[in-house]
Amino acid sequence: MITFRATCAILLGIFALPQWAWSQQPAPFLGSGQSLEETIRRGEYLARVGDCIACHTQRGGEPFAGGFSLPTPFGTLYSPNITPDPDFGIGNWTADDFYNMLHTGRSRSGYFLYPAMPFPAYTRVTRSDSDALFAFLSSLRPLHESNHLNELRFPYNNRALLFGWRALYFREGELKPDPSRGPQWNRGAYLVEGLGHCGTCHTAINALGGSSDDKAYAGGLIPMQNWYAPSLTTNKEAGLGEWPLQDIRDLLKTGISAKGAVYGPMAEVVHNSLQYLTDSDAHDMAVYLKSLPARNESPSNTPGASNVPATQLNAGHAVYTAQCASCHLKSGVGQPPHYPPLAGNPSIEMASAVNPIRMVLNGGFPPQTAGNPRPYGMPPFAQILSDDEIAAVVTYIRVAWGNHGQPVTSIEVNQLRTAALLD
């Protein structure tokens, strides 16, 4: 993700920011022309864009009080309290401290942060936006919630080792605008590469928890969560190449679109973050995403129907007819936006079968958003279908209607039955 710098070779100035951001002077308490109230409101918006609440809030807990456990391949991390409590939060921090933390990935006392905090993306946030975020967080009610110690295994519990990781994968610095691109693209780049930290999931990470330029946004399995973050590139098989801007915008803001709905970890992102985007920011993110170049991605599959034994296809067709066709229709075209199409849907066809298997196992409601206030839910089938039945029906939807997916086995289904449903 850090890597994406390559595409933004030219570094940015202020004009990447929207008018309301770049036309202002620094906030008054910091010596600028925006009232404190306006700055706090802008900071609240930016905190939503950054989805700070997702990691800094326990399920059912007080917002921003921390304590959320994040299992990683290296052990479990616990997010800190970021309310302005002087003992456990950021009550004694200054705006400089906050900017330095976001920008350098070092704590106020100087130690290296674990990159579960997406500082490789947040380093691109402007000083002005960092100050607004800090003003917002400082305006919250202080919560006297102590922080939970991380439970990382040796040697990962030694933060000094992050020196090496940072040398390999972290490039500090604000994003500079690309003057060859328009303001919409640049604003989209700033949001996607910075607070949005989309690459944290949509760029594959390696065994060291780092990522490389040539994989940027090409998708990857999210460790521990066992969901596959799909490619966002222009790759036609897997990516957003043929998605109209409107559908990307709809998906980001409402969680549903004519092309498909969000599910798994992306439902959280839309619910807590992206639904709050202004129309112009959602549009600009879509503009930028649509410009991402195709990467060295998994080769497109040849139509799989010929590889699948007729008995399995027939079994899959039978399950589909009994359980799926009433909503997704026999033709697989669905009833969008509420019942997504399965025919020609990259989520169904892509090389990794993890997501379609998990959708059938776990079902899901799209996130409730202002644009989709009463979502239609898909039932989980783990409770009523066998591994063989699910393998058959997922194989069927991956190869029917001219879809280009490959068959799946009941072993793959069985392995995903125990996948974590929530962190």
Add this chain to the structure above:
Amino acid sequence: MLLLVGIGPAAVPADTPPDTMEARVQGCATCHGTQGQGTHDDYFPRIAGKPQGYILNQLRNFRDGRRTYPPMNYLLAYLNDDYFSDMAHYFSNVQLPFAPAEKGTHSADQLAAGAALVKNGDPAHKIPPCSSCHGPSLTGIQPGIPGLIGLHSRYISAQLESWRSGTRRANAPDCMHDIAVQLSPAQITAVAAWLATQPAPSSTQPAPAGQWQTPLPCGSQTP
């Protein structure tokens, strides 16, 4: 649903889902039945006709982690209270006959012990009679106390065990936790067996609020 079918394709385009709560909550159908009436699975309860406040509380409890069943926690994670209220309103108003009572494989002594606990409680262990909170005919009390009839014995005993272990909680004061920790495993088996073998009363409606004083203060009655 019948109404929609009656209107037919002229009113509802073929490629548009019905604009109904029934269609929206089909995500619940595989476990709870197409109308929330329950299924043959011992561990998934009927939800149709339960008190609205009770259903709302459970939806919140699953979303916010006071109840632990990952498939439910996952389904409800990104939905809000206003939609939960719509769901609770829908399911509480579905009136369908209960499934036949379980035949039961428990001994007469176990059933008698269960009946005694339901009707008289166990004062020595500070366990009130079930009927003192769940209504004289055990069909629940509005707005937040559920009925105990029409459920599978395994479901009831699993829930009592969850209250004991803390994987099922409610807003404070969590009276069912206080009661469940006093119950012995034999008592749980007995009470679940007796409840599941009772036929549905003539009216399965929850009793109205405010007519009974419950022996313990319960957070679930103040949603």
